[in-house]
Amino acid sequence: MTRAIFIKEWFKTRRCFFICLVLALCFAAYLILSMNRVSVNKGVDHIWLIMLMKDNLFVEAMKYLPVVIAVALAIAQMAPEMTQKRLKLTLHLPYPQTRLVVMMLLTGVVELLVIYLIQLAAIAIYDATFLPHELTSRVVLSTLPWYVAGLTAYFVTSAICLEGSTRRKVVLGLLGVCALYPFFVQPAPEAYNCFLPWLVIFAFAMALLAFCSIYRFKEGVQD
C-alpha cells in the first residue's frame, strides 16, 4: 500500500520533477561556466581572491531557485488532489490518514532533496577540482539555507493547495512570505551556519500547516 501511494505521487509529479531537475542542472551549468570563464581569463588565483576578499561565491544567481522548484513541485503534486476534490478519494483509501499525508509529503520532500543534492553535488564537485576543501564547504554551507527555504516553501505551498477556503489560502500565502523572509535576510556567506539545524526544524514544522489544511478539509471548511 505504501508503495502504491508513492507511485501515485510519482505519477503526478514526474513531469514536473524532470523539468525541475533539468532547470536545476542548467543553473548549475551556468554557475560552473561563469566560474570557468573567470578562471580561464583571470586564473584560479583571482577566483580565490574574489571568494575570500569580496565574499562572492559565484552562486548568488541560484538563490531563489530552490524555492521556485519547491513551489512548482508542490503545485504539481497537490493541485490534482484538490481538482474536483479528488482528495476525498485519497482520504477514503483504507490506509491510516495521518500516515497517508506523511507519505504524500515525504514523496515530495524526497524528490526535492534528489534535485537539490544533484545540483549541489554538481557545483561542489566542480569547485573541488580547483578550490581548497575549506572554500568548497564554504560554498556548500552558504547555499544550504536556500535549500532549506525550498523545503519550507514546499510545505507552505502544499498547505495552500490543500486549503479549501480562499481566505485562508491568502493568510497561508502571507504566512509563507513571512516564513521565507528570514532565509534571505543575511547576504554574507555562512551567515546561517550556527542556526542551520534550527532552520531545518522550522522548515519541517511548516509541514503541520498541510495537516491543518487537511483537517479543515475533513471538517468541511471549503468555499
Place this chain on the structure above:
Amino acid sequence: MSTTNEQPEISVKNLTQRYGKGRVIYENLSFDVPKGRILGLLGKNGTGKTTTINILMGYLRPQSGTCRIFGEDITAMQPATRARIALLLEGHVQYAFMTIEQIERFYARFYPKWNKDAYYQLMKKLQVSERQRISTMSCGQRSQVALGLILAQNADLLVLDDFSLGLDPGYRRLFVDYLREFARAEEKTVFMTSHIIQDMERLIDDCIILDYGKILTQMPVEELMRTFTKYVYTSPEDTPLPSDEAIVNPSRVRKSCEAYSFLDADKVRDILSAQKIPFEDFHTEKMSLEDVFIGMTGKY
C-alpha cells in the same frame, strides 16, 4: 423499512446540518439502510443529498447527530471499515492522471477482495486502450472506469453520489444494469443519490424523499408506488384548490386540477365535498417514480 433485526449498514440519527450558521439544510434527519437493500436518496437541488454523503464519508462534520456505518462512528472510521465501502464521487471523479491499467494496479493493492476481472470485463466494452489516460476519456467512459473500480473493489457497501451526472442515456442504462446485477447477485447494500429519477426506478428498493429541511417520505419504492396516488379532476376556474394536510401539492391549469395523496379515492372525494369544491371527471392516473417525486415535492 428494515426487514430483519440485523444491525443496519448505515444508521443516521438526528442529523442536523446548516449552511454555515444560516439556512437549515435539514434538522433531526434519521434513517437506516438495512443490509442487502438499495436505497435511493431523492431530492431537489440543494436539499442536502451530497451533504449527507459528505457527512457519511467523513468529509463534513455534522452540527449535531450521529452516523454509524457497520456500527462504527463515522468520525473515527478505521481503514478496515473504509475498505468495506466503495465510494463514487459526484461526476465520477477518479485519478485522471493515471491510465486504465495504472489505476487498476493502484487500487488492487488496497483491497483484499479485489476482483480484477470485473474491472477489465467492463473496460472491454469501452473500446479504449489499457494505456489510455483517464483524463483523455469522455464523461461516459470515465463513469465506466469508476464503476469498474467499484465492482472490482467488491465492497459490502456502495455509496454513489449522483452517478448519472453528465451521462447520456446509453451509459446511464449500462451503469444501472451493471450495478443492479452486481448488487442483487452479491447481496450488496447500496446508498445512492441521483437527480434522474427514471434511473432510480429501475434500481432502488427503498427511497427517501428529501425536501428542504426534512424527510417527506421514507419507504420501499413498491409500497410508495402502490399507496401514493395522483388524482385528476375538472373544476371551474374560480374555485379554490383543496386545503388539507393529507392532500399534497394540489395544482391547476385552467379547469384541469390535480392533487396527490396517500388517501384512497373516496376519502379525497369526501375532502373535496367537505370543502364545497365542485368537481367532475374525478379519476386516478398511473405514475412513474418521477411523477411520485414531483407530486410529493412540487414542480417548483
